[in-house]
Amino acid sequence: MTTKLIFCMKWGTVYDARYVNILHAMVARNITGPFKVVCFTDDFSGIRPEVDCRPLPSLGCEIPPDVPGKWPKVALWNRELDGLEGTALFIDLDSVIVSNIDGYFTHGNPEDVITARNWVRVFKHTGQTSVFRFPIGGHPYMLENLQADPANLSRKYQFEQNYVTAGIRGGIKFWPPKWTKHFGLHSMGVWPLRYLRAPVMPAGVKIVTFPGHPKPPDAILGRWSENTVPRRPTEHLRWVWEQRKNQKKWRRHFSRYVMPSDWVAEHWCE
16 A cells, blocks of 8 residues: 655744644544655754654755745755655645545546645635645756746745746646635634634535644634734723724734634644
8 A cells, every 4th residue: 555645844943843743643643544744844853753854855046035935845846855756745734634634645636736726816726835735756847947047936926836836837736625724714704703703613624724823723722823812802802902002003903813713722732
């Protein structure tokens, strides 16, 4: 039986080893057959021994500091990836696996590049690469093209997922819509609802992604980020009103509210 490959990447200090360890535990609970979690990282410390840690693959070029997005992920498109072969499922560390993910390995053709559809740009054929599958070494031109003109291409596309959408020859494919969901859009809902109910787990979902804020540990506690504290709805509204005295963009805090999510705590754990 073929070993299922799950990739993740960790660089810098945004995510600590706990995120990698929990990802491995979530995969183990929601997959059948042999599997391997490979973490490409600049810091192996604290990561459980079951995870296959490997050095970050080199991007081979400099991305201008004013360009947003997770461009180090483009290094995964290299012709050779530390001797690994086959197809791989990449999962961002700020994701929560809630049900069996075997389908991510059998859906479509093994040569397909499959992503979630970008939930913000719903009327465009745009991918979202929090969870994507690709054939290892199958599209080396993606990295080579970026290396040839990193400043212009990164500024043109801004985010690596836009670059992937536009650059993959033959086009990307999408997961079934129910499989992969966005916590802020599909669980929290429009901002007035956030004061009335806790985030829901979407029906039929397999992986919930957490772009931006809150992250899984914050959603569990009911806070927007690690720099804020959990508050009851009325307390948060009072706090937002007080911010008008010293913040020009104080109104944005109206939508930055989340109640504690018990189902996230149930799944995002070792």
